[in-house]
Amino acid sequence: MKIGLRTVKTVIAASLAMFLAQFLNLLYAPAAGIIAVLSVGNTKKATLLTAFYRVVSLIIATIIAFFCFNLLGFNPFSFGVYLLIFIPVSVYFKLDDGIVVNSVLVTHYLTENSFAWQIITNEFLLMSLGVGLALIANLYMPDIAKTLKEEQMIIEVMFKKLLGQLASGLNTPIAAKKAQQTCGQLTAYLHESQIKAKRHQQNRWFQEDLTFASYFTMRRGQVLILRDMINLLDQIEVEEEYVADMRYLLQTTAKTFGYNNDGRELLQLIEAISRNYEKSPLPKNRFEFENRARLFQFLQLFTSFIETKVEFSNRLEE
Known part of the structure; x- marks a missing residue:
């Protein structure tokens, strides 16, 4: 079984993202590792674009979730309404790559029953650590x-x-x-x-x-x-x-x-x-x-x- 360079970089990025998230005492620290796994691309530019689009997608997801959860309550029904709005919006703006990962982050608001600045900051730090470590991991690419x-x-x-x-x-x-x-x-x-x-x-x-x-x-x-x-x-x-x-x-x-x-x-x-x-x-x-x-x-x-x-x-x- 052959282990490729991308696999090695993904392992390192995910492990470091989780370690730093735990070091910073962030809630749901493993999510940073998962984001890193999903963000390591085949090329530098692909990884950079993925990082940018996912941050933008998280901003949109947080805004939609804020209104849905505060109007309808922190419950599965309001999460369903959030998805009903967020998925079409993401597809329209070609941000569908961030639907799954950002919806997972949105469930953290649902679990905490809160949109306090500490919780919002927590989610953006998790995203930043995940995509940031993926970008750093992809700084090295063999010259072909x-x-x-x-x-x-x-x-x-x-x-x-x-x-x-x-x-x-x-x-x-x-x-x-x-x-x-x-x-x-x-x-x-x-x-x-x-x-x-x-x-x-x-x-x-x-x-x-x-x-x-x-x-x-x-x-x-x-x-x-x-x-x-x-x-x-x-x-x-x-x-x-x-x-x-x-x-x-x-x-x-x-x-x-x-x-x-x-x-x-x-x-x-x-x-x-x-x-x-x-x-x-x-x-x-x-x-x-x-x-x-x-x-x-x-x-x-x-x-x-x-x-x-x-x-x-x-x-x-x-």
Whole structure:
């Protein structure tokens, strides 16, 4: 059984919150530990937002409970009325994450039959200790920049493999199936990398690092284009002379594929191939026309694939 870093931080935050609550002689001290458990998030920003929203939610819960309990008495019926008002208000203001924890704190008013300032202060101190220790626990987050760079390299190797399979798959339906498998693996890997990049971004307080998130988003867009190209592979049946240029283009892209390749030279190569196709003899029949049209569509999709990288490179330069 593996114990993760978040588990360790949650244990420390909860234990310290309960210890400090007891040290300060607060009522219902264990509640501070429970709040800490519920407040340790996956990222620094997520924990900060959780802390802020729960404090705001507690203010709203206390105001609603004050009127409900003082008007209807400190009893289960008034607590039900409180929930009837508090839950819709929380949902409306998108504070539903604090419904459970703050309703538990509100029961302390019910148990004490009082809204004395000491009791109100007690509840806000419990909340402050819980979310405060969770924030402190999350000040340390491992830097995954190195991991993301390694995943960039893996993704580029997978792209090279896929482009090579596309080149082999032209006029070869069996090879196209291998490309479909690789495309599925690449899509799944990119999805996981995007999640990590977003987590990396949200763990930076002041200066956001959008480089990794933008990179994986760009590659995700490219793999979706390649998926459409793969779907065309088994529909293209033309003479070898017409696919030779396209195969050369794919092989060249595979060899030069990488983060630092801005794609501009490949766009020039695409333009040269397009001119060659324009000079080709016209199709002799409907079958040949439809297959040439699919090949042209294949080339247009690949142009979009390269243009996606060019746009990304332009944004980096800006």
